[in-house]
Amino acid sequence: MSEVIETAVKLLGEKLGGSFSGVAKFVIEGEGAIVADSTGVRASDDEADVTLTASAETFEGMLTGDLNPTAAFMTGKLKIDGNMGLAMKLASALA
Numbered sequence: 002m003s004e005v006i007e008t009a010v011k012l013l014g015e016k017l018g019g020s021f022s023g024v025a026k027f028v029i030e031g032e033g034a035i036v037a038d039s040t041g042v043r044a045s046d047d048e049a050d051v052t053l054t055a056s057a058e059t060f061e062g063m064l065t066g067d068l069n070p071t072a073a074f075m076t077g078k079l080k081i082d083g084n085m086g087l088a089m090k091l092a093s094a095l096a
Contacts, residue, residue: 051083
């Protein structure tokens with residue numbers, strides 16, 4: 002597992018706190034994928050209700066609070082495939 006994925010798993014786990022319902026996959030281009038669900042956050046490429054895809058730089062900005070997830074989506078830096086309602090819950094948790 003890459004250092005980028007390890008760091009993202011840790012930061013995302015802290016943000017979501019294990020209270021996330023649904024299954025979301027975060028694809029970090031060139032690095033791998035992370036899945037968040039009710040059991041926690043882990044490096045995985047499992048099926049999900051919603052998939053969010055972005056560069057490592059964009060994910061880092063969202064996880065550190067430097068980039069608003071909605072703004073990232075509106076500017077094309079973040080691609081979302083699947084359940085948009087679940088994506089909106091994630092945006093609230095990350096903001």
